[in-house]
Amino acid sequence: MKAKKSRAKPEVLNAALAAKKGPVSQFIARNYRHFNAAALLDAAKGYEAHLTAGGKMLMTVAGAMSTAELGISLAEMIRRDKVHAIVCTGANLEEDIFNLVAHDYYERVPHYRQLTPKEEAALLNRHMNRVTDTCIPEMEAMRRIEAAVLEEWMRADEAGERYFPHEFMYLLLRSGKLKKSYQIPPENSWMLAACEKNLPIIVPGWEDSTLGNMYAAAVIRGDVKNVHTVRTGIEYMTTLADWYTKTAKPLRNGEGSIGFFQIGGGIAGDFPICVVPMLHQDLRRRGSPLWGYFCQISDSTTSYGSYSGAVPNEKITWGKLAPSTPKFIIESDATIVAPLVFSWVLGA
Template identity: 65%
Template sequence: MSNNKPISNFIEKYFLHFNAASVVDAAKGYETKLNEGSKMLVSLAGAMSTAEIGKIFAEIIRQDKVHIVSCTGANLEEDLMNLVAHSHYKRIPNYRDLTPQDEWDLLEKGLNRVTDTCIPEEEAFRRLQEHIVKIWKDAEAKGERYFPHEYMYKLLLSGVLEEYYEIDLKDSWMYAAAEKNLPIVVPGWEDSTMGNIFASYVLKGELKASTVKSGIEYMTFLADWYTENSKNGIGFFQIGGGIAGDFPICVVPMLYQDMERTDTPFWNYFCQISDSTTSYGSYSGAVPNEKITWGKLDIDTPKFIIESDATIVVPLVFAYLLEM
């Protein structure tokens, strides 16, 4: 065993069976694909940014161990919210015991709860709103259109948020992504806080809906990116379920079946970390083999499913990769 690989040594020694063994197998499979020259997509669902995944995911980005991200609008913005309002967050360890009145009291204090953590509306949402609206309006005045994540990149790289930073910048995965101009797709951005804010300005007649590029444009961008980057294969590392995973994985059957590009390669690695189990009609709980029938994965694609809490498992897998 290597003395400078404490996490790798730990999980290889003690993670031997069931979900634990799947963690090791998936991490090694990810490592193998990177060593073979494959690229990797990571999808982020749930509230991983509020869970401060940026503390380790930012380094994964800096070390080129991920090449494209698919995430919900919530994960896109909540990394920035944590960056500018961390000291105003409130942790609720006893969140399982809250009454409806307790929840109402949090709302009246401007605290929006995500499990055990409350995001402060005034310091987080409104602080970002002031600056992002200006960027939207400036782009529209110039006749320019961008994707949601590109507006966030502009916001970060403009420096206007620097006076508000409350965490170490190296712990922001969005800042690491902005520095690299990492490709991101954000399906369903409209249901995020920033998406809701943008929609409100459209309703008020102050912005055009077309100023932010659409989900269809994200899909066509992803199709081009996949085609241009699949020479050595592309893997799929899915954190949680939902649209962050369902949207990008469909690009392969779309290219193969609908565009009739029959030389399109399948995803060459698949891992899903989720607490969703197989049930009637559950996409998030479907076992990887089901994806073969949809033209997403090949018979020989390495497939891993870890039925566990992503906030526990993902840092272990990423730490393993950083010790490569």
């Protein structure tokens, strides 16, 4: 009787994969064996496998990840062609640039949980807008960018031109107006990396952002005459549908060549994942492949009553994922998890 071959243990297989990579990946392979740690490694391997199979990755960015300086690792992912499109909130679009030009004026408040209402008011009086443990300086960051981008809005308005919010940011970065004000290494800005690649960016709900409010004020003042000078919303969805249709290719079992890597929840994740059922159900484009990979990093409690906490299988019933689609949830803090996943994919 032939002896059964013993299957290699996961830690052995992972160690072999990491041996070709750097020390961070080797640390992950050695230590991340169970629970959320194992989910992180599985998701990272799935991300890598999807790209190796010829797929592309759409990344969604919610929360305050730009203020958390995700750009330090995300920018390299963009430069190395590990990210092919980004969907983000208006806050993440602008806050990477705020940090780019005003980093030296930011203040960290490590004891933020103990702040009294009076101490919060003192920060307000100093024009320091707090995001958890980090204060964004209004005058050095927000108002500096407002003045620069207002020129772009007014120029486009007078010329009868219309651009998306991210396109205005690209115009601003390419103009060189901000270059003398950079306060972080340019390679740590994901927006600069995206601009250099002319990366497709989708910004649903841009109106709910600091610059969105400033744009509304510019329209009210009459600085911008045509409120539609900045393109938003439905036009972003039609643009995403066009990009998905042209880019997605069938891989296997209904899965497509575009993966979906979601950081956080909210509109940044909800808006783009619906493009596939829209193509199928509303446009009757049955040949459009489903998403080919799905991973969500979230600290939302798993729940079928919460979209951000819903397990990936629920997305099967909505025509977004196939039963065979590789699916991962990493229930943790994205500021900790995302750079580790990126490190594995980058071979660090």
